[in-house]
Amino acid sequence: MTLTPDKSSEHGAASTLTLPELEHYLARAADLLRGSIDQADFKAYIFPLMFFKRISDVYTEEFIRALDESGGDYEYAAFAENHRFAIPDGHLWGDVRNRTENIGTALQTAFRAIETANPDTLYGIFGSASWTNKDKLPDRKLADLIEHFSTKTLSNASVAPDVFGNAYEYLIKRFADQSNKKAGEYYTPRSIVGLLINILDPHEGESVYDPACGTGGMLIEVIEHVRAAGGSPKLLWGKLYGQEKVLATSAIARMNLLLHGVEDFKIVREDTLRNPAFYSGNHLAKFDCVVANPPFSLKNWGEPEWASDRWGRNQLGGVPPKGYADWAWVQHMIASARPSTGRVAVVLPQGALFRQGAEGRIRKQVLQTDLIEAVIGLAPNLFYGTGLAACVLILRQTKPAERQGTVLFINGEKLFKRGRNQNTLQPEHANELLAAYQRYQDVDDLAHVARQAEIEANDYNLNIPLYVAPVQSGEQLTLADALVNLEAAHAHATQTRAALEAELAKWGLHA
Template sequence: MTDTKTAPAELFGSAMSLSELEQYLARAADLLRGSIDQADFKAYIFPLMFFKRISDVYVEEFEAALGESGGDHEYAAFAENHRFAIPDGHLWSDVRERTENIGTALQRAFRGIEKANPETLFGIFGNASWTNKDKLPDRTLADLIEHFSTRTLSNAAVPPDVFGNAYEYLIKRFADQSNKKAGEYYTPRSVVRLLVNILDPQEGESVYDPACGTGGMLIEVIEHVKESGGHVNTLWGKLYGQEKVLATSAIARMNLLLHGIEDFMVVREDTLRNPAFYAGNRLAQFDCVVANPPFSLKNWGEGEWALDKWGRNTLGGVPPKGYADWAWVQHMLTSARSTTGRVAVVLPQGALFRQGAEARIRAHVLKHDKVDAVIGLAPNLFYGTGLAACVLVLRHTKPAERRGKILFINGESLFKRGRNQNTLEPEHAERLFELYQGFDDVDGLAHVADLAEITGNNDNLNIPLYVAPADGGEKLTLADALANLEAAHARAAETRAALEQELAKWGLEASA
């Protein structure tokens, strides 16, 4: 049952540093260049990496049980001795022996392992096209398998925390390479840390991410509790996530498992249309609800929202068809406990001031004093969009000193400029967190507004209405903001007219 065709003897079981492991995984991804689109690397590399890890751990557990039992192979194969069951013929070494139809062998091993572990691994290997030889000829797969076979990924060689960190490195690497598409599944880790620090989850509390992507928020919750001196195992069975994309939800589950997390629930489903967590006729409720959902999602299920059986529409009505931002807020507030429940969500800043249906929802949420803080972030921090985002912090029950007040933070100057993308460095995230904790006026950065002031601005939450520019200028009034908007529209109309005039000279028409 042992893998006799793994690494050379001098490498077998040798421990790897984090940097060595990162380089080893990065080289595996490089072998796919030219065969697979970079945006799809994750759908192939992560399942292979996970397969190699659980195979090597299975062999490690088998050898330990053999030693413990004095060489009893039947005892060593007992399910009780293994975290995951791997059926005969489905180990990494079994697939490595294949020289033809390797993709078929991999797919068969994946399905066999999923079937043998229905409670924990069902669907975890995703649905990549392993048998498509135009994309993945046997030569490419053989090279990948041989590369992964050069090192052993047992627990002794790579402890879970090291493996988990390397996995996060690879997620970011793929995000950097695919850029535009990465916004669907990756949130910059400094932003993740900011949100989790604000919510401050405690040991034993439940945490839910309704748009969990690759699981970064849930991983950060574990790290936060650990750094706070809490017992991480009190979070077992308390971590919940939902993700619409099959491959991404599978990566999130692998991520949690590879970080050594024993008990969690991540479900692949459309959160707004079909929330996965409920009890009877109401949504399940959690202590902390955190997410970076897709910005201004279109065709999100607005037609069904008016008759939403979970009552999410009672929080101010139905958001517009072309903007799901406040639908996510309504869902998250409904999913937060009425006592301890707190919410942190990343939104485009347009959600703070757009009119119509969104304004009605804002007015409802403000009237019931649910908004704790509005934190503006710098532009171009997120993959796939140059928009400036914000963090909206909400609580069902605010501390007494914060009731009837909202903290506005303008963090537009807190970033490191990059060639293609800006970054929120750890010191910037720490400064934003300090401002949140301070809950006080700070020139050019923060202002505590009471609800009367916000009502005077027609429930508009646009940050420049409340925080004066850092250069000491006056706060922007609502009238000024509207005038600026009108001027921008006028300039856009003038530019389009000039374009149309120029195109007409060439007998062309501008597209609609």
């Protein structure tokens, strides 16, 4: 497709889209897929199309600007220096839009051409969806989708990066709500993400690493946190790192950061526990902040290789069990944290706090090394795909002097809003947990600062009710009262049975 001023004039005159308008536009695109694609797979199709439209419109916008600057020099306007991404001739959005048949093939060809032209930034970003499967996506369906996307201009002038990024996050959550169980593999509720990042409190210029980054929500929240604190997010460029095992999810994370305007980051698709991506020589790379919500109790995670781990992650407590990778993630994250400034926030199932055996040995050594700063219990059913209550473990390589030799326990099991399918941690709940962490002192029914001797007396069991009793509501029943009630219930049952037998005897029946 040859760009001309007439063909592209619509981009220059495009109106600015508000966030609600953009959200409605993107939601409508997803609705067009209903009946053809499983809801859990919507993201594999909608996100690549949305990204393709965005970079095509931005390319056109850049081309027109360069034409204006050069007095109409088309050769100059096509120079790579004038564009954020290279889009080979014949593979812009408009080129695919002009196709009336084999549209899936045209899309796939354009995606591969763009990835090849941008190997350092976009390679593999469009994923591996089945665009050429006409049983799922006939030309008519794809044409409808493309025409819908074509109703809006997604240039920078029309949609600022922060607005586009927020709309992208909205769509990620919408897909998570619809797929629910499968969403737990890639999406962490944003109120919980905010809690973790606020606790770690990353500053501009610090490095941040998420070893199970999903769709990149933790890294996006770091940017928002620094901006809200008055810092410059651009000082985070080149310091944001993520690793994600699933191809489609890692691609969504990369799109997420790019659409938020982040120009320099590193997200690698690979199995973190088996093949960590960030290292120097024989040592894992070190980061100021390490944060993650890894898969709960992952099975077959690489336990046989852990005993001889080349990175030495097993030095702190040994090898976790084959069926539970939770402490392997903790070991990896500790090994990835800087010796001085390193701090870690990780979401775990609460079972990891008290299971014995290999996990108990690791937990004991981590505690004896005085790395754990806080254990925060969360309410049940906050996460997609599991009704289990989770917890947040906060660790520091170097604790403040006044916190050394202690662990703060926070019981947040009552802090949630009940929902029909899933509970939610509301902003006021997250703020209460954050305030309890920052105070770092005993609060009745909420928080307790335990010294090492107290934890040792509990055999290094971190089960939160051992330290902060669950909130009790109403009058408490004594053992004597319970026995009286039991006897009364038994007597009532005996009377009821006697009445039933008497009634049956009238009819010549026996109980």
